[in-house]
Amino acid sequence: QKEVEQNSGPLSVPEGAIASLNCTYSDRGSQSFFWYRQYSGKSPELIMFIYSNGDKEDGRFTAQLNKASQYVSLLIRDSQPSDSATYLCAVNAGGTSYGKLTFGQGTILTVHP
Amino acid sequence: SAVISQKPSRDICQRGTSLTIQCQVDSQVTMMFWYRQQPGQSLTLIATANQGSEATYESGFVIDKFPISRPNLTFSTLTVSNMSPEDSSIYLCSVAYRNTGELFFGEGSRLTVL
Numbered sequence: 001q002k003e004v005e006q007n008s009g010p011l012s013v014p015e016g017a018i019a020s021l022n023c024t025y026s027d028r029g030s031q032s033f034f035w036y037r038q039y040s041g042k043s044p045e046l047i048m049f050i051y052s053n054g055d056k057e058d059g060r061f062t063a064q065l066n067k068a069s070q071y072v073s074l075l076i077r078d079s080q081p082s083d084s085a086t087y088l089c090a091v092n093a094g095g096t097s098y099g100k101l102t103f104g105q106g107t108i109l110t111v112h113p
Numbered sequence: 114s115a116v117i118s119q120k121p122s123r124d125i126c127q128r129g130t131s132l133t134i135q136c137q138v139d140s141q142v143t144m145m146f147w148y149r150q151q152p153g154q155s156l157t158l159i160a161t162a163n164q165g166s167e168a169t170y171e172s173g174f175v176i177d178k179f180p181i182s183r184p185n186l187t188f189s190t191l192t193v194s195n196m197s198p199e200d201s202s203i204y205l206c207s208v209a210y211r212n213t214g215e216l217f218f219g220e221g222s223r224l225t226v227l
Contacts, residue, residue, distance in 0.1 A: 046216070088155060
């Protein structure tokens with residue numbers, strides 16, 4: 001059974017702080033990893049994806065991947081109240097299965113002024 | 114990324130009825146998928162919508178309950194048949210790009226079954 005586990009929330013951080021969201025996955029053959037943001041009542045919005053071990057930065061967001069530890073994280077620097085949402089980690093087995101993602105249960109992030 | 118439009122955006126349905134959700138993409142895409150998000154839950158893949166052939170269903174989902182059509186590269190429908198309250202969910206159309214594997218979602222269709 002392929003599983004994706006995210007750190008339990010909700011997570012509350014003050015405005016301007018770094019929010020750290022974590023995710024582990026069980027399928028060692030997983031190839032690509034995605035972070036989505038979902039505002040209440042809205043559909044998921046892709047923030048970042050990462051394939052290779054290490055860090056990938058995009059603005060205030062940094063995704064970190066460690067395949068040996070089967071761990072992927074998302075750091076949000078200078079958190080803003082507008083970052084308050086549910087963050088979903090998703091994993092893809094790769095190969096011909098692109099688009100077929102296994103999602104974690106999500107972590108609710110609240111950024112308070 | 115493509116613009117993905119779904120209709121209806123929400124509906125309230127009676128038990129035992131069926132509802133068809135439409136998904137229109139503004140560009141030709143190879144891969145289209147249907148996901149479900151039950152209340153308070155994460156997303157689960159229902160099936161891959163294959164252009165011109167039968168959809169490929171994931172474990173736990175069957176064609177009789179969730180018939181899917183994809184007549185061309187920009188359009189797909191998902192029907193939720195013989196609905197029960199357990200079918201109350203958000204149904205999401207999505208498209209993926211082969212070169213990056215990125216998956217993008219439509220706005221979703223929120224179904225409530227009474």
